[in-house]
Amino acid sequence: MNSSTASATSTAAPLARPATWQPVIELRGIEKVYQTKTIETVALNHVNLIIHKGEFVSVMGPSGCGKSTLLSIMGLLDEPTAGVVEIEGRAMQSYSDRELAALRNHKIGFVFQSYHLINDLSVLDNVELPLLYRPGVNGRQRRELAHTALDKVGLSSRTTHFPSQLSGGQRQRVAIARALAGRPELILADEPTGNLDSVMGEEIMELLLTLNREEGTTIVMVTHDEHMARRTERLIRFFDGSQVS
Numbered sequence: 001m002n003s004s005t006a007s008a009t010s011t012a013a014p015l016a017r018p019a020t021w022q023p024v025i026e027l028r029g030i031e032k033v034y035q036t037k038t039i040e041t042v043a044l045n046h047v048n049l050i051i052h053k054g055e056f057v058s059v060m061g062p063s064g065c066g067k068s069t070l071l072s073i074m075g076l077l078d079e080p081t082a083g084v085v086e087i088e089g090r091a092m093q094s095y096s097d098r099e100l101a102a103l104r105n106h107k108i109g110f111v112f113q114s115y116h117l118i119n120d121l122s123v124l125d126n127v128e129l130p131l132l133y134r135p136g137v138n139g140r141q142r143r144e145l146a147h148t149a150l151d152k153v154g155l156s157s158r159t160t161h162f163p164s165q166l167s168g169g170q171r172q173r174v175a176i177a178r179a180l181a182g183r184p185e186l187i188l189a190d191e192p193t194g195n196l197d198s199v200m201g202e203e204i205m206e207l208l209l210t211l212n213r214e215e216g217t218t219i220v221m222v223t224h225d226e227h228m229a230r231r232t233e234r235l236i237r238f239f240d241g242s243q244v245s
């Protein structure tokens with residue numbers, strides 16, 4: 001399926017969707033305007049988008065078209081200037097800051113182009129880190145979840161290594177394990193292969209495709225790589241803050 005459920009309308013009404021598809025996150029009429037002293041930038045312009053459970057969606061578009069802004073809003077890291085972000089059937093604006101932090105920690109895993117690993121921590125400790133903020137998860141459970149995630153990305157033999165002792169592709173695998181460890185509903189990946197050569201990039205893409213197909217992980221991936229984007233279930237293109245296809 002290469003079509004998109006998003007439309008370019010500015011209404012904030014719920015979008016039509018197949019009854020069997022469960023939305024993980026829904027954006028309606030999203031606008032994001034950045035205001036500095038001298039300039040106002042419309043980063044997102046009336047974006048309507050539903051991500052369904054189990055989808056693998058890629059987002060493409062030229063530099064500055066709003067892709068990272070879109071991921072920040074989907075990741076509940078930033079608020080839109082206008083429009084509704086709905087998660088678990090409730091508008092983001094109706095959650096308290098504490099509830100939003102809990103949602104981010106439980107429901108969403110982030111993967112970044114530059115890995116964002118902590119160099120002084122071992123691979124295992126890096127993967128465990130987000131679980132430290134999970135109430136009700138004890139040390140033994142943390143370790144188990146981290147080992148399971150590292151197993152999924154094929155890095156069980158590297159638990160005591162430090163990031164500096166790994167290749168770029170292995171570092172990105174650790175970052176993916178860290179995103180997976182808390183069993184999130186949604187993985188948001190911002191150019192996950194952007195710092196890797198084509199062979200390692202291909203390995204990471206294969207891993208993401210496997211996680212999506214075999215584990216049912218829902219993934220939204222920003223990429224500049226047309227070849228990678230075409231391998232995902234749905235490809236969304238942005239231009240100047242609007243979805244164009």
Ligand SMILES: Nc1ncnc2c1ncn2[C@@H]1O[C@H](COP(=O)(O)OP(=O)(O)OP(=O)(O)O)[C@@H](O)[C@H]1O
Nearest residue numbers: 034035036041043062063064065066067068069070
């Ligand atoms: N904090 C900010 N303050 C002001 N303007 C911003 C801010 N963040 C982003 N912008 C502007 O919003 C627009 C969209 O930026 P964004 O980073 O979302 O684009 P992008 O598509 O991810 O770009 P790239 O592919 O280069 O990473 C750009 O014009 C950018 O300059």
